[in-house]
Amino acid sequence: MIKIMLEISHFAERKKNFPKIGLFLIFVDLRIFKALKRVKLIIAIKYSDKFGKNRNSWIANSLKIPKFKAKKITKPIN
Known part of the structure; x- marks a missing residue:
């Protein structure tokens, strides 16, 4: 697993269902x-x-x- 930390603002503005984002972690x-x-x-x-x-x-x-289709997962991540 590769962990990438990004500061994202424009991605959150495109996705209306996202709340205010401070930290954006991507696991590839x-x-x-x-x-x-x-x-x-x-x-x-x-x-x-x-x-x-x-x-x-x-x-x-x-x-x-x-495709950038998001599926919500309600399970919290530590």
Whole structure:
């Protein structure tokens, strides 16, 4: 697994269902990339909720390139 840390703002503006994003973690599984010739991204998003409370909340989304269709995963990530 390769861990990449990015600061993302324009991606969050395109996806309306995303809350405010502070930290954007992308986990790339190279075994899936070798098998399917596609990169599967599991994205964990750390955000502050809309009430202004600074909680360490995470949202996980699974994306497949190049379609960029997000599927929400309700299981929290540590």
